[in-house]
Amino acid sequence: MVLKIFFPQCCNKADSGLLVGHWLPGQDSAVVLAVIHYPFIPGQVKQYIHQVGCVGVGWKNEEAGGEGKTKEEKTGEEGDKVIFVHYEQRKVMLSQLHPTDPPVPLTQSTSELRQVFGTVSQSESLFFLDKYDDSPVKLTHWQSEGREGSIIVELMKQASTPVCLLTAWILVVCSLSVSVSRILNVFPLRFISSKLCSCVQLSYRTEHLQTVSSPTRATSHTDYMRKANIFMSFLLDVTLGLLLIYWLYRENRVGQLANALLPAADRVAKELEELLQWLMGAPAGLKMNRALDQVLGRFFLYHIHLWISYIHLMSPFIEMILWYVGLSACLGLTFALSLLSDIIALLTFHIYCFYVYGARLYCLKVYGLTSLWRLFRGRKWNVLRQRVDSCSYDMDQLFIGTLLFTILLFLLPTTALYYLVFTLLRMVVVMVQGVLQLTVDFINSFPLFALGLRVFRSYTLAEGVKFSVLCEEPGTPLHLMMDINPLKFSSVVQTYRTATYSCYPKDSWLALCKKLFLGELIYPWRHKTTKID
Amino acid sequence: MQNGEHFGMEDETYTDIDGKAISLECQSHSGFCREFTVSSAKVSISRVMVYTCAVWMTAYIIFFFTENTAVLSSAIIITLVGMMIHIHFVKVDHETLLVIGSLGVQVSSSYASGRESTDFIEMDKIKDIVINEAIHMQRVIYYLCILLKDPSDPSGVSSVVPLFQSSKPRLNCLVKVYRSCQEILAKC
Numbered sequence: 001m002v003l004k005i006f007f008p009q010c011c012n013k014a015d016s017g018l019l020v021g022h023w024l025p026g027q028d029s030a031v032v033l034a035v036i037h038y039p040f041i042p043g044q045v046k047q048y049i050h051q052v053g054c055v056g057v058g059w060k061n062e063e064a065g066g067e068g069k070t071k072e073e074k075t076g077e078e079g080d081k082v083i084f085v086h087y088e089q090r091k092v093m094l095s096q097l098h099p100t101d102p103p104v105p106l107t108q109s110t111s112e113l114r115q116v117f118g119t120v121s122q123s124e125s126l127f128f129l130d131k132y133d134d135s136p137v138k139l140t141h142w143q144s145e146g147r148e149g150s151i152i153v154e155l156m157k158q159a160s161t162p163v164c165l166l167t168a169w170i171l172v173v174c175s176l177s178v179s180v181s182r183i184l185n186v187f188p189l190r191f192i193s194s195k196l197c198s199c200v201q202l203s204y205r206t207e208h209l210q211t212v213s214s215p216t217r218a219t220s221h222t223d224y225m226r227k228a229n230i231f232m233s234f235l236l237d238v239t240l241g242l243l244l245i246y247w248l249y250r251e252n253r254v255g256q257l258a259n260a261l262l263p264a265a266d267r268v269a270k271e272l273e274e275l276l277q278w279l280m281g282a283p284a285g286l287k288m289n290r291a292l293d294q295v296l297g298r299f300f301l302y303h304i305h306l307w308i309s310y311i312h313l314m315s316p317f318i319e320m321i322l323w324y325v326g327l328s329a330c331l332g333l334t335f336a337l338s339l340l341s342d343i344i345a346l347l348t349f350h351i352y353c354f355y356v357y358g359a360r361l362y363c364l365k366v367y368g369l370t371s372l373w374r375l376f377r378g379r380k381w382n383v384l385r386q387r388v389d390s391c392s393y394d395m396d397q398l399f400i401g402t403l404l405f406t407i408l409l410f411l412l413p414t415t416a417l418y419y420l421v422f423t424l425l426r427m428v429v430v431m432v433q434g435v436l437q438l439t440v441d442f443i444n445s446f447p448l449f450a451l452g453l454r455v456f457r458s459y460t461l462a463e464g465v466k467f468s469v470l471c472e473e474p475g476t477p478l479h480l481m482m483d484i485n486p487l488k489f490s491s492v493v494q495t496y497r498t499a500t501y502s503c504y505p506k507d508s509w510l511a512l513c514k515k516l517f518l519g520e521l522i523y524p525w526r527h528k529t530t531k532i533d
Numbered sequence: 534m535q536n537g538e539h540f541g542m543e544d545e546t547y548t549d550i551d552g553k554a555i556s557l558e559c560q561s562h563s564g565f566c567r568e569f570t571v572s573s574a575k576v577s578i579s580r581v582m583v584y585t586c587a588v589w590m591t592a593y594i595i596f597f598f599t600e601n602t603a604v605l606s607s608a609i610i611i612t613l614v615g616m617m618i619h620i621h622f623v624k625v626d627h628e629t630l631l632v633i634g635s636l637g638v639q640v641s642s643s644y645a646s647g648r649e650s651t652d653f654i655e656m657d658k659i660k661d662i663v664i665n666e667a668i669h670m671q672r673v674i675y676y677l678c679i680l681l682k683d684p685s686d687p688s689g690v691s692s693v694v695p696l697f698q699s700s701k702p703r704l705n706c707l708v709k710v711y712r713s714c715q716e717i718l719a720k721c
Contacts, residue, residue, distance in 0.1 A: 002635040111655055466651040467639055469562050478563040
C-alpha cells in the first residue's frame with residue numbers, strides 16, 4: 001500500500017521535533033498540521049494533543065542542511081512506498097472546496113481531498129499558539145510567526161454590530177409605517193404596488209438589507225458569501241446612483257430634460273394621429289370598410305386628444321416632479337431605472353389602452369368567426385364534453401348565423417389591421433421596459449464580492465487541486481507539490497448569483513405567436529411571485 | 534525502471550489522425566508515478582502570414598472603393614485580437630497526463646500563450662483507463678479515455694473523460710500510454 005503524507009510547507013525548515021496531525025483511516029493518508037519542538041515534557045504534550053483533538057505520531061523531523069528528512073518507523077516493512085505531498089497551509093486553511101455541499105461530518109465515504117481540506121480548516125484551535133506565547137508547548141505552523149490580521153478588518157468587525165442594529169431598527173420603523181398606511185386602503189394600493197416596478201424593487205432591497213443587517217454571524221460559507229455579495233451589490237448600486245445624480249444635476253440637465261419631454265410627447269401624439277389618418281384612408285393600398293374604419297379611427301383619435309390635454313395640464317409640474325424623482329436615485333441606480341420604467345409605462349398608457357381595445361375587439365371577432373364557422377358547417381361546441389359535435393339547426397338560426405358570419409368575415413381585415421398596428425407599438429414599449437428590467441436584474445444578481453475574491457485571492461474559491469512533481473532522486477520517496485486550482489469565472493458567477501425575481505419571458509416563441517394570432521393579451525415580462533435563481 | 538528515467542522521441546515517429554507529426558514524451562518519476570506529454574505542431578508562420586495578408590488585402594480593396602480609413606484600422610485591430618484569442622484560447626501546445634498511483638490522475642492542457650488548464654481526478658472516482666472507438670466526421674478513430682464510477686451503481690460508468698483531445702494521437706501512441714497506465718493502476 002502506498003502511504004500518503006500531506007506535509008505543510010512552512011514546516012520544511014523547522015527544527016526537529018514531534019509531528020502532530022490527523023490520520024485519515026480509509027485513505028491510508030496522514031495530514032501533518034504542526035511540529036512540536038524539543039525540549040518538551042511528554043505528559044504536557046500528551047495533554048495538549050488530547051485537548052486539541054489530534055493524533056501525535058512519534059516521528060522525528062531532523063533538519064539536515066535545509067532539507068527535512070523524515071524517518072518513518074510506523075510500518076516496519078521495507079517495500080512500503082511513501083508519497084510526500086507538500087501543501088501550503090495558509091491557502092488550504094482559508095480555501096473552500098467547491099461544490100460546497102452542506103457540511104457533513106467527515107466520514108470515510110467523502111473524498112480524500114475533501115477530508116484533507118476539512119481536517120486543516122477544522123484544526124483552528126491548534127493554530128492559536130505562536131512562538132511569542134509563553135506556553136510549555138512550542139509549535140511551528142503557518143501562524144507561528146505571529147497571528148496575522150488586518151486592522152481594517154478588525155475595526156470593521158467592531159463597528160458592524162452597532163451599524164447592523166441601527167439598520168435593522170430603521171427598517172423595522174419603515175416597514176411599520178408602510179403597513180400602517182396600507183391599512184387605510186388595502187385593495188387599490190396593493191394592486192398598484194404590485195404592478196409598479198419601483199415598489200417591487202424597493203421591497204426587494206428592503207429584504208436584502210434585512211438579510212445583511214441581521215446581527216447573527218453567518219455560519220456557513222454560502223451564507224457568508226450571500227451576505228457579502230448583497231452588501232457589495234447594494235454599495236455598487238448606491239455609488240452608481242450617486243454618480244447619476246451628480247451627472248443629472250450638474251448643468252441643470254433636469255430642466256433640459258423636462259423641457260424636452262413635452263415636445264417629445266406632443267410629437268408622439270402627432271405621429272399617432274398621422275398613423276390613424278393613414279389607417280382611415282387606404283393603408284398600403286388595402287380597401288377598408290369605410291364605416292367601421294371611421295368609427296374606430298375617430299374613437300382612437302379622441303383618446304389621443306384626451307391624452308394630450310392631460311399632458312398639457314401636467315406641464316407646469318413636470319420639472320418639479322422630475323427634480324424630486326431624480327433625487328430618489330440616491331437609493332440606488334436600480335431604483336432609478338425601475339422608476340424610469342414606470343414613468344415610461346405611465347406615459348405610454350394610451351398605447352396600452354389602444355392595444356387592449358384592439359386586442360379585445362379582434363379576439364371577439366375571431367371567437368365569433370370560429371363559432372359561426374362551425375354553425376356554417378352544421379356543428380356545435382359541446383361545453384359539457386369539451387368537443388365539437390354535430391347539431392341540427394333551424395332554418396332561421398342558419399340564416400341569421402350565415403348573415404352574421406359574412407358580416408364578421410368582411411369586417412375582419414379592418415379590425416385585424418388595427419390590431420396589428422397597435423400590437424406592434426405595444427411590443428416596442430414592452431421591449432424598452434424589458435431592457436430596463438434586465439439591467440436592474442443584472443445589477444441585483446451580479447456577485448461582485450465573489451468575483452473580487454476570485455481575482456485577488458484566487459485560492460479561497462477552489463475547484464480542485466493540481467500536483468507538480470518536485471525534484472526526484474532514485475531511492476528517496478516521491479515529493480509532490482499540491483497547488484490550489486481556482487474556480488473558473490463562469491462557475492463563480494453561476495454558483496454565487498443572488499436569487500432574483502426572474503424577468504425572462506415565460507412563453508416560448510410558439511406560444512407567443514399563438515396568443516398573438518388568437519388575440520389574447522400578452523404580458524411577456526411578468527414578475528414571478530417566487531424567487532428563481 | 535529507475536526513477537527519473539526519461540524517454541524522448543524514439544525511432545518510431547508518431548502522427549495524429551490527420552497525418553501531422555506529434556511527439557510523445559514519457560517520464561517515470563517513481564514506480565507508481567508517470568507523466569506522459571503529447572506535443573502537437575506549433576503555430577506555423579506561413580499560415581499566419583497567409584491569413585494576415587488575406588485580411589489586409591481585403592481591407593485595402595475595400596479602402597480603395599470607400600476611402601474610409603476606419604476600414605484599415607479595424608482590419609489591424611481584428612488581426613491582432615484574432616491572433617491573441619487564437620494563441621490564448623484555441624491553440625494547444627502540449628497535453629499532459631500525470632498518473633500518481635493511489636492518489637489520482639491529472640490531465641492538463643497547455644496553450645500556446647502559456648496558459649495551463651488543469652483537472653485532477655481522484656483515484657476513488659476512476660473505474661478504468663481504456664482505449665475507445667468513436668465516429669469522427671467520416672472515419673472511426675481511437676481515443677484514450679478515463680471511465681468514472683457511478684456513485685449509485687458500483688458496476689456502472691457515470692461519465693467518460695476523453696484524453697489528448699486536441700492532439701488526437703493515433704493507436705500506436707495510445708497503446709504505449711495505455712500499457713504504462715495499466716501497470717500503475719494494477720499495482721494499487
